[in-house]
Amino acid sequence: MSLPGLPPGVSSRRIDNGNGLVMHVLEAGPEDAPLLLLLHGFPELAYSWRKVMPLLAAAGHRVVAPDQRGYGLTTGWTADYDDDLAPYRMTNLVTDALGLVTALGRTRVTAVIGHDFGSPVAAWCGLIRPDVFRAVVMMSAPFAGPPSLPRPAPDEAIHRALAALPRPRKHYQGYYATRAADADMRYAPQGLAAFLRAYYHVKSADWPDNRPHPLPGWTAEALATLPTYYVMDRDRTMAETVAPHAPSPEEAAACSWLTEAELAVYAESFARTGFQGGLDWYRCGVDPEIAGALALFSGRRIDVPATFVAGAADWGVYQVPGAFEAMATRASSDFRGATLIEGAGHWVQQEQPERTAAAVLAFLEGCANR
Incomplete structure (x- = not known):
């Protein structure tokens, strides 16, 4: 299966994730190299990572980017407006990622990297399963941590x-x-x-x-x-x-x-x-019962190393007042700082792939040297 614009060394296939999906994934890098999992946002696809995948692979990583639930060539999902929203709950999106990692024959991910709505999925991966997802890169959408108890009233x-x-x-x-x-x-x-x-x-x-x-x-x-x-x-x-x-x-x-x-x-x-x-991801995010259920994790933080990368011209950094600052306190116990990349807006990994890859690799080097 080929897609226009895929660089040499980036291939695609489908794989059963064991959670109801046959996921379309893009892959690059040596098969036995440390794994990086790349999670796209809205309205994007695994294809959105095409420019950074060869750069991360060249640095010695196995890089895998799926079309997530509800997107692209991944199958096994439905999305009629009247369908049950349960498959799109955050905990099930994390299960999708975990299932893919397991299907790849891995028990450990060097870093999970999420952009836009993929950023909170990556954050929750690190928060819920730090034994598997050993570092977190959030991109373009800050993660402020789990909701508090008692559950806040709908705003x-x-x-x-x-x-x-x-x-x-x-x-x-x-x-x-x-x-x-x-x-x-x-x-x-x-x-x-x-x-x-x-x-x-x-x-x-x-x-x-x-x-x-x-x-x-x-x-x-x-x-x-x-x-x-x-x-x-x-x-x-x-x-x-x-x-x-x-x-x-x-x-x-x-x-x-x-x-x-x-x-x-x-x-x-x-x-x-x-x-x-x-x-449907957004519908779960604004539904008070569905979103409020994540208060189960109230007080928990991301305890693996975490960082944030975004374009300097990206309003997503500040669209939720206080969320950017909360990453270093309430959301993460080992926050390694933020990188705001000049010459990029919201689509940072497409607008400035070399600088994005450099920021990710510098973070990973710091994690390896801890």
Whole structure:
């Protein structure tokens, strides 16, 4: 099986993970080398790691990146809006990763590396099974630790406050939990490929309005300063939100980190599967019962070495006030610091693969020397 744009040495296959999935994975590096597991986010694929995989493999690692549950060429999942959400609970996403590691014949992962929504999955892997996942790299989405006990009440007040602003707003995660979100994006008026091009562009360092900074607190007024791809206008879809910021045809053609052929891989995949599988992750995250069940781990921290890597132009670093700072305290007992990479926005491993790989390898070297 081949995908356009895969570098030499990166191959693909399918493997039963023992948890109901036949996972499509990309692999690189010597088969008996220390294992790195790479977990993508939304709306991405294992393919999103194509540029860093050869760099990590060349440093002596076996590198494996799956299409996660709800994505790509992995099968065994369903994602009708009315289906049971249980398979998309965080603990089951961790079980997916653990099952894949076991199916690979391994008992130990040198590091689990997660980007975007893959970042909290990687964090929970390290928190729940530190015996297997021996280090954690979180990318672009800080992990603030498990919810507390007693379980916090659902934060409906913030949504009412956003809607009551002079310019009424809504949080993107609440939108992603709606029945309409999948079709809004899959059948975007501008076309799926054009929607994805605009979405990837507006969250990258190529969009000049991405100048992130910490927010003063979890208030409607503070959140409303975020770009509209995070805090949307109340009556707009995501396709309508990003459309005005789409790159020109000339800008798109000049985008070296995401060529038209590479964009077509994403467009074909999401045209076939839709977005609902990935959106179900968000639905679990905003469901008070499902998310609140993780309070079982209240007070636990990631006790294996951990680090954070993101683009310097990535608003994801600060979109949840206090989460970035919490990684070094509440979330991790052995936090090795953060690296914010110039010239990259949210898609850091695609925008700046060499610098991303260098940051990961420097962290792994430090872990080996502890």
